[in-house]
Amino acid sequence: MLDATNRSGGTATASPRASAAQLATAVLAPAATSATAPAATSATGVAARCARVLLSPWSRLSLLVALLASAASAMLLLEPQKLLADGLPSQLGGAAAVVAYAVSYGVCTVAFVPRPILNLAAGALFGSQLGLGAALGGTVLGAGLAFCLGRALGQDALRPLLRGRWLKAADHQLSRHGFRSMLAARLFPGVPFAASNYCAAVSRMGLLPFLLATGLGSIPNTAAYAVAGARASTPTSPAFLIALACITVPGLVGAAVAWRKRHRLRAR
Numbered sequence: 001m002l003d004a005t006n007r008s009g010g011t012a013t014a015s016p017r018a019s020a021a022q023l024a025t026a027v028l029a030p031a032a033t034s035a036t037a038p039a040a041t042s043a044t045g046v047a048a049r050c051a052r053v054l055l056s057p058w059s060r061l062s063l064l065v066a067l068l069a070s071a072a073s074a075m076l077l078l079e080p081q082k083l084l085a086d087g088l089p090s091q092l093g094g095a096a097a098v099v100a101y102a103v104s105y106g107v108c109t110v111a112f113v114p115r116p117i118l119n120l121a122a123g124a125l126f127g128s129q130l131g132l133g134a135a136l137g138g139t140v141l142g143a144g145l146a147f148c149l150g151r152a153l154g155q156d157a158l159r160p161l162l163r164g165r166w167l168k169a170a171d172h173q174l175s176r177h178g179f180r181s182m183l184a185a186r187l188f189p190g191v192p193f194a195a196s197n198y199c200a201a202v203s204r205m206g207l208l209p210f211l212l213a214t215g216l217g218s219i220p221n222t223a224a225y226a227v228a229g230a231r232a233s234t235p236t237s238p239a240f241l242i243a244l245a246c247i248t249v250p251g252l253v254g255a256a257v258a259w260r261k262r263h264r265l266r267a268r
Helices: 016-054 057-078 080-086 094-110 115-153 155-161 165-176 178-187 193-202 207-217 219-230 238-260 262-267
Strands: none
Touching: 057 094, 057 115, 057 155, 080 115, 094 115, 094 193, 115 155, 115 193, 115 207, 115 219, 155 193, 165 178, 165 193, 178 193, 178 207, 178 219, 207 219, 219 238
16 A cells, blocks of 8 residues: 655555555465365365266155065064954044054054954954954055155166066156055955055146046955954854955956966067
């Protein structure tokens, strides 16, 4: 900085202290910037690469597999089938027990617990009507959880693998005619519940048609199991025998249809 000129018109002189400070600032500032810039850029690049790896389709699919394996292992340890013999904890009762059972039902289906066991337990614990309501609520909840998990964590990784003719045909059917396809899958006996959930999640089927088809299509089979569970203490009663017939006859019909079409399936 230059000193102000004197009033008599003298020549302005430079201030030694000001010029030294300016010189130090001018020299150190670029040096500090050049030293920190590569470090910041490197840290940002590493963070971006880690984020890409963690959010990649195959990383999310691995997370899904790990979650499902952990849930299945937990169900093996907890043994939810004990509900048929032990019943619910004494602290639960009324509507709270029905809601708690429906939530537990949904989580158990995601962990691959067979639905027939849960349906029988619902009927045995709550009777035919409340048991049917709890089982249907748990069915829709479990299907929705599985669908959302499969859509968020598995769809991007698995869709590029749909290359075979059968896989493409199934994906086209679920994507274009999702409601009626899922309704038929729920009504037709023998179609695995968990497999149909994740197949729908990998397709481009919408969540709302999936849930509606699941709820409507699961009513007949679920009702039969709930009634059978409620009437299990009187196995000779007409209600139990009718429920048993509703469970057995569709299964036999489905097996007969699959047996007759086996040659056509092999030819394809």
